[in-house]
Amino acid sequence: MDDGKPVWAPHPADGFQLGTIVDIGADSLTIEPLKKGKAFVSSLSQVYPAEDDVNKHVEDNCSLMYLNEATLLNNVRVRYSKEKIYTFVANILIAVNPYYDIPKLYSPETIQKYRGRSLGTLPPHVYAIADKAYRDMRVLKMSQSIIVSGESGAGKTENTKFVLRYLTSSYGTGQDIDERIVEANPLLEAFGNAKTVRNNNSSRFGKFVEIHFNEKNTVVGGFVSHYLLEKSRICRQGPEERNYHIFYRLCAGASEEIREKYHLSSPDTFRYLNRGCTRYFASKDSDKQILQNRKSSEVKTAFHGLIRSDSDSLWG
Numbered sequence: 001m002d003d004g005k006p007v008w009a010p011h012p013a014d015g016f017q018l019g020t021i022v023d024i025g026a027d028s029l030t031i032e033p034l035k036k037g038k039a040f041v042s043s044l045s046q047v048y049p050a051e052d053d054v055n056k057h058v059e060d061n062c063s064l065m066y067l068n069e070a071t072l073l074n075n076v077r078v079r080y081s082k083e084k085i086y087t088f089v090a091n092i093l094i095a096v097n098p099y100y101d102i103p104k105l106y107s108p109e110t111i112q113k114y115r116g117r118s119l120g121t122l123p124p125h126v127y128a129i130a131d132k133a134y135r136d137m138r139v140l141k142m143s144q145s146i147i148v149s150g151e152s153g154a155g156k157t158e159n160t161k162f163v164l165r166y167l168t169s170s171y172g173t174g175q176d177i178d179e180r181i182v183e184a185n186p187l188l189e190a191f192g193n194a195k196t197v198r199n200n201n202s203s204r205f206g207k208f209v210e211i212h213f214n215e216k217n218t219v220v221g222g223f224v225s226h227y228l229l230e231k232s233r234i235c236r237q238g239p240e241e242r243n244y245h246i247f248y249r250l251c252a253g254a255s256e257e258i259r260e261k262y263h264l265s266s267p268d269t270f271r272y273l274n275r276g277c278t279r280y281f282a283s284k285d286s287d288k289q290i291l292q293n294r295k296s297s298e299v300k301t302a303f304h305g306l307i308r309s310d311s312d313s314l315w316g
């Protein structure tokens, strides 16, 4: 690292910054930043060699000349700036949440493109991971798991839905069951997702989703186990947080009959809603979900169950 080539050294805000080594101590290095700034001392273990061209990016982090924390982050950052939110690390996929829709990224044509293609033959994508899991299941005749992890707001819920959409559209029977698996999500989210400070649609429960395939390897069903629902949210929410979506959707979009029957009005009039944020977050999606929730017989059943079990405290 001492041949005058740039290195990555710690930066208080950006994680790492580029610099060159100007002095070598016993277990520390003095670094001069490439951009303006004073030279600083950094521990040897926190300085990493940089790629020759830091603006070049690769689809798989394993193809980097130097694979370390700094080059991995830089590669993901350069890709993100070019709207490439997915990057492989061998058969692991890193996804960066863009917080806006990237045109055609999840279109039916893209689904079609990834069907049956080996990992690495097309740009990194959550569809590539879904397809690999499917092909491994066929070849190995063993169940496969996809683990989705990350901090709140990282995009776990959305990417899980893309996997479900991919498997049902590529390997479904084309019957009602495919849609039902995908359409279960708005229902689960109505009762288990809420606005938090970090995410307007935060899943407040754990979800284990199974997709069942028959001997011809087509989707025949699914099962969702849920666990650890954040129950305390029902009674109290932080000032910038909300209760579960279903309450606001009912206030905003219940039919006249239900509104009258259960005395529904603005969220501000309910003790278990008005101590948190009572704003609606309207979008094309939320409007669609309100309509879907209104139509869904499961929501009606669950809603009536809720009223019966706790009518005084919830709706007083």
Ligand SMILES: Nc1ncnc2c1ncn2[C@@H]1O[C@H](COP(=O)(O)OP(=O)(O)OP(=O)(O)O)[C@@H](O)[C@H]1O
Binding pocket: 097, 098, 099, 100, 101, 102, 150, 151, 152, 153, 154, 155, 156, 157, 158, 159, 199, 200, 201, 202, 203, 204
């Ligand atoms: N691939 C994507 N493209 C566009 N927007 C996205 C994408 N992934 C996530 N988002 C946006 O970011 C928001 C938060 O993502 P998501 O709910 O999936 O995070 P999460 O990791 O499941 O968070 P939590 O742990 O709080 O449930 C989504 O509501 C959506 O608006």
